[in-house]
Amino acid sequence: MFETTSLGDVAGATECRMHDGFHAYEDIAFIEAIDPVTRQPVPDGEVGELVVTTLVDRMAPLIRYATGDLTTIDRSPCGCGRNHARFKVLGRASDQILIEGRSILPREIMSLVEVHTETRGALFQIVRTDREMATLRLRVGYDVSRLTSPEASLRLRLHDQIFAALGVPLAIELLDEQELLKLGPPHKIPRVTKA
Numbered sequence: 101m102f103e104t105t106s107l108g109d110v111a112g113a114t115e116c117r118m119h120d121g122f123h124a125y126e127d128i129a130f131i132e133a134i135d136p137v138t139r140q141p142v143p144d145g146e147v148g149e150l151v152v153t154t155l156v157d158r159m160a161p162l163i164r165y166a167t168g169d170l171t172t173i174d175r176s177p178c179g180c181g182r183n184h185a186r187f188k189v190l191g192r193a194s195d196q197i198l199i200e201g202r203s204i205l206p207r208e209i210m211s212l213v214e215v216h217t218e219t220r221g222a223l224f225q226i227v228r229t230d231r232e233m234a235t236l237r238l239r240v241g242y243d244v245s246r247l248t249s250p251e252a253s254l255r256l257r258l259h260d261q262i263f264a265a266l267g268v269p270l271a272i273e274l275l276d277e278q279e280l281l282k283l284g285p286p287h288k289i290p291r292v293t294k295a
């Protein structure tokens with residue numbers, strides 16, 4: 101399976117057989133990663149917002165178009181032989197939360213939640229009251245019919261495992277996943293919510 105994505109409305113971008121990021125077509129677009137707050141460029145390999153400038157399009161000459169996507173850019177040689185830089189799409193800049201300086205995105209939480217049988221639907225929300233917060237607040241839906249132990253022990257299991265992975269203060273609220281499904285089908289549930 102190969103993923104494709106948009107290179108900031110300038111072009112498309114696809115993975116190569118190495119499956120290690122999307123190759124940007126750098127002969128038609130100039131790519132940068134910038135700090136979403138300071139708007140200053142970040143070094144390759146660090147998380148920043150993807151900014152794209154078209155080099156050939158005279159009809160829509162986008163200059164430093166800020167995509168709103170968080171990315172890391174890798175300019176090291178790729179195993180496929182292409183010389184064009186690769187970038188990874190980590191999530192939307194507007195979904196990012198900083199807990200004790202550590203960046204957290206819904207994508208990371210998903211893989212941590214879906215490993216438990218009760219929560220394998222990966223139905224969760226991050227409660228984001230501010231971009232920078234002291235505690236990561238998660239609302240996690242579980243399948244009531246799969247619950248094999250008291251709810252408190254599921255919460256503890258989730259807490260210990262997510263804390264071990266992320267290392268940030270964490271508060272988990274559990275609820276029947278049917279409550280979250282009232283917000284929409286799994287791919288439409290807002291992963292980041294204000295309350």
Ligand SMILES: [Zn+2]
Pocket residue numbers: 116117118123178179180181182
């Ligand atoms: Zn490649």
